[in-house]
Amino acid sequence: MLDVSGLAFAYDGAAAVRDVSLTVQPGEIVALLGANGAGKSTTVRMIAGVLRPQRGTIRFEGETLSGAPSHHVVRQGITLVPEGRLVFPQMTVMENLQLGAHIKPRGAIAALVDKAFALFPRLSERRGQLAGSMSGGEQQMLAIARGLMAEPKLVILDEPSLGLMPIVTQEMFKLVEAVNKTGISVLLVEQNLHQSLRIAHRGYVLEKGAVVLAGTGQELLANDYVRKAFLGH
Numbered sequence: 001m002l003d004v005s006g007l008a009f010a011y012d013g014a015a016a017v018r019d020v021s022l023t024v025q026p027g028e029i030v031a032l033l034g035a036n037g038a039g040k041s042t043t044v045r046m047i048a049g050v051l052r053p054q055r056g057t058i059r060f061e062g063e064t065l066s067g068a069p070s071h072h073v074v075r076q077g078i079t080l081v082p083e084g085r086l087v088f089p090q091m092t093v094m095e096n097l098q099l100g101a102h103i104k105p106r107g108a109i110a111a112l113v114d115k116a117f118a119l120f121p122r123l124s125e126r127r128g129q130l131a132g133s134m135s136g137g138e139q140q141m142l143a144i145a146r147g148l149m150a151e152p153k154l155v156i157l158d159e160p161s162l163g164l165m166p167i168v169t170q171e172m173f174k175l176v177e178a179v180n181k182t183g184i185s186v187l188l189v190e191q192n193l194h195q196s197l198r199i200a201h202r203g204y205v206l207e208k209g210a211v212v213l214a215g216t217g218q219e220l221l222a223n224d225y226v227r228k229a230f231l232g233h
Contacts, residue, residue: 001026001185002047002078002154007056008209009042016042018209020056024154029176029186031196031217033230034206040189041083043206044156047187048080049073060154075103077153083162083189085143089132093123096131096142100149109149116145119178137168141175154185161192173199193230197221205230 002024009017017039024030032040045051047058049070058065060076070080087096097116101109117124120141126134131142140160147155157176161169173195180186190196197203197217205213205226213220220226 001028001061002187003057003059004043004047005057005059007043007046007053007058009046009051009054015209017046020204020206020209020211022204022211022214024185024187026153026185027180027183028201029180029188029199031193031200031203032187032189032206033191033193033196033203033220035191035230038206039209040206041158042209044080044158044187044189047073048078048156050080071103074150074152077151078156079147079150079152079154080156081143081147081158081160083158085136085139087131087139087142087146089130091131092128093131093134093142094127096146097123097149100146103150112149112151116148119148119182120145120175135168137164137171140164140172144175144179148179148184152184154187155179156187156189158189159191160188161190161195169195193226194221 005021007017007020020043034040046053049068052067060078063076065073097113098109101112104112122138123141123145126138131139161172164172176186176188177199188196188200197220200217202216203220204211
């Protein structure tokens with residue numbers, strides 16, 4: 001479905017991504033893991049068309065997307081839910097969701113909102129509430145639901161558990177699984193390796209802008225390097 005090969009990107013001459021290759025198959029949750037500064041967010045911004053790769057190729061369902069603008073990438077079926085939630089705080093839950101469906105025909109939006117509320121019942125209760133007045137966990141739910149309003153085939157979630165309390169973090173990973181069970185592939189960017197690898201079909205570990213390990217979620221959880229470097233045992 002998604003085939004990324006040899007991506008590289010530098011900010012003002014400082015390499016953020018040196019060599020990243022990865023694949024996502026239909027129906028998979030694939031985790032992209034690593035410490036702060038490993039190049040995870042830069043990688044997914046290139047895939048989403050926010051940044052233009054300086055080297056490498058991105059193909060999605062056979063079409064080359066390397067360097068394509070983000071609005072084209074969304075229309076092809078990839079949405080990015082960025083790090084930090086970035087909901088529109090002075091707009092209601094409903095208005096945020098409607099913005100997420102800007103590429104859809106107006107007549108289709110009500111049904112898409114109903115689907116979002118079915119997956120995220122708490123948002124239905126908050127539909128008229130200003131997004132900025134909600135808790136961090138609720139804002140993250142809204143950010144994901146807004147990303148799904150474009151009906152993506154692949155959704156990229158960049159650090160969805162960042163800044164959330166442990167109990168809310170567990171709920172967030174359950175929601176990621178629920179999204180995947182609707183048939184949407186997920187590329188999950190996370191620092192929380194343990195929770196990510198428990199739900200991921202496969203994963204890639206980035207270090208200094210390059211993939212250093214790849215395998216199934218269970219293989220990576222059992223890997224000595226991963227356990228020592230990231231899990232502390």
